[in-house]
Every structure is written in C-alpha cells, then in structure tokens.
Amino acid sequence: MNASAVGFYFLLLIAISTGYDREVKLRFYHASFEKYTELPLNEADKMLHTSWYNPNRTTVIFCHGFTGFPTGPAVTGIITAYLEQEESNVALLNWEYLASSPTPGLATSYVNWAAPNARQLGARLVDTFSLLSDAGLDISKTHLIGHSLGAQIWGIAGFKLRQRGIQLPWITGVDPAAVGFETKAPSHKLSPASALYVDVIHTDPSKYGLRTSSGTVDFWANYRAIGPVRQPGCGNQPSPAFSPEDLCNHNRSWKLLADAIKYPGTIIGSYAKNYKVWKHYSKEERVAETLLLGKYNTNARPGNYYFVTNSESPYGLKTDGL
Ligand SMILES: *[C@@H]1O[C@H](CO)[C@@H](O)[C@H](O)[C@H]1NC(C)=O
Ligand SMILES: *[C@@H]1O[C@H](CO)[C@@H](O)[C@H](O)[C@H]1NC(C)=O
16 A cells, blocks of 8 residues: 555545544433443344343433533533432433534534534424334333533423324423523424423523423422522522533533432422412422432423422432422
8 A cells, every 4th residue: 555545544534533522422321321332323223132221211312412421520420320220221322423512612612503503403303313212112101301501402392292193191301492492483492392391400591401391291490489599509690601600500411310310209299370479388388299310200280390409419309399
C-alpha cells in the first residue's frame, strides 16, 4: 500500500468512527452501569434475541435532555436506580451528539440544533419501535422515561406511533422542556395523547420546564402560585444560564424519580383541581386522594397532584409532604 492509500484508509476510518459516534444509539445495560452493548437504532432489534431481553419484565428506556451524555448525572441517576431495582430490562437512548452544544452559546445551540434534532428524532423513532416490535419487543411492557427534551422526544414518538396503530402504554415526562414546545399542538410534544398513561413530574415550571399540565397526571413538587418555583436546597441567587446552580430546579425532577424508585412509597402527590384549591385544602382533604410517583396506574384520577419534599435525598416525605 502506498502512502496516499494509507492516508485514504486512515481518513475513512476517522469518518466511520466519528460517524458512528454521532449516530443515535440504544445502550442496553447488562445488570450494571458499566456493562452494556450499544447499537445504532436500525440494528437495535438484535438485542431481543440475547439474554438482555427478559420478556417477563418491563423494558425501561431513558432518554436524556440537552447536553446530556451517557455518563452524565441524569443518566447515571436514573439508570442506576432502575438497575438496582432489578425489575426491568434497562436501556438508554443515547443521542449525545444531537443533544450537544456544537456552536458557541448554549441558548443558540438549544434553539438551532438540539430542539430541532429532538423533533426529528421523535419522528424517526416510529421506525425503531416498529422494528423492535416486529422483532418481538412486547410494547405493552415498555416504560419510556425522558428528561427535558428527552420527554418531548418520547411524546412525539408516542403520538406518531399511535397514528401507526401502536399504542405505547407508559411515558414518564421528567420536567419536560418548555422552550420551543409549550405552545405546540399535542402532536408535536408530550401530551396525554402520547401514551395510555403519561405521568409528568414538574420541578422547574418557572424556567426550563413546562408550566402547563401535559400528562394524564401531573405531579407538581413544591409548587407555588406567586413568584418563581424554587426546590428546597436550590439557591435563589441569579446564576448564569445552564450553570449547575441554574439547573438545580430542573435537575431535581430526575432526582425525585430516582428516589421514588429507590425508596418506594415515599413520594406521594395529592389530587386537586389546581394549586389554589390544594393550598386551601385541610390535611384530611389532602390525604383523601393520593397517587404514588413512579408507578403505572391507569386507574388514577387524571389531573394535578401536589406535594412538598425534603431539601436533600431522600426527598420524599410520604404523607407529611401533603
Ligand atoms: C418468564 O416467566 C415464565 C412463567 O413464570 C417462566 O417460566 C420463564 O422462565 C420466565 N422467563 C425468564 C427469561 O425469566
Ligand atoms: C444538572 O444537570 C446538568 C446537566 O446534566 C449538570 O451539568 C449539572 O451538574 C447538574 N446540576 C446539579 C446540581 O445536579
């Protein structure tokens, strides 16, 4: 091989490897966070013929948000909680490159790159789920969980799947992203039409998360009607956009879900028509109609559920939070 041929193959190798890196993948965990198989979406059906897939179990797939990545805090928190529970087949929708900030300025990257990518990916996943379903994935035992933009991705995928005759049973929206979605039609975001049961956890309705109800049931943690919602333990000083301090309220949503799995029965919401009604409820009225976070419950009364939490983990206060 002459030098130019070597150069050609070297560049080809780089093109293939970076191309692969930029590809959206499903990461399938083998009982531990460090041990996994990762496949591009159009090959993901291969996993259903391996020991990864236990058809008796629920298949949990988590989808991260803007600037998320496979070893980031949200992915680590949620995936670890479900792996330790040992009740599900656990996977991650790894869209790190499309969710990243490739241009200077996080806000610009969100608007011009990550959010449009999320919309396209949501639509594209229809083919992935058709493929997985054909290969034997029991769709009726799936639980799709998405944080921020990830919640909108599942929401769009769920709506489009229904148009194809595939009804997802369960999507959990973990503080679904507000910017670019709040005012969209239900077909273009997470909504009760995305799955049979859509449960949503809101922790940052004043900034990065939706301020409107968007599920079958909506859990509002430490909500208040006047002034910005601030989760206990998060600062109230102004901080640069997308800094860890600035994301504290938005991040709390996945921390609450992780706790709901780790400490079952500790995070409970109580039903009310709206916050104003809940605020004036007596304790008896608050404990009259409650709902557990993190559980599939198609008998739940649709609507809003309120609760307060601790400032650190374990966050859940059981009925003391009502
Ligand atoms: C699934 O459940 C059935 C019935 O309980 C059992 O016979 C089978 O071994 C289980 N399969 C796996 C992979 O655990
Ligand atoms: C919140 O999430 C972002 C992005 O995943 C991360 O960079 C940041 O450290 C997190 N902050 C906290 C307080 O967990």
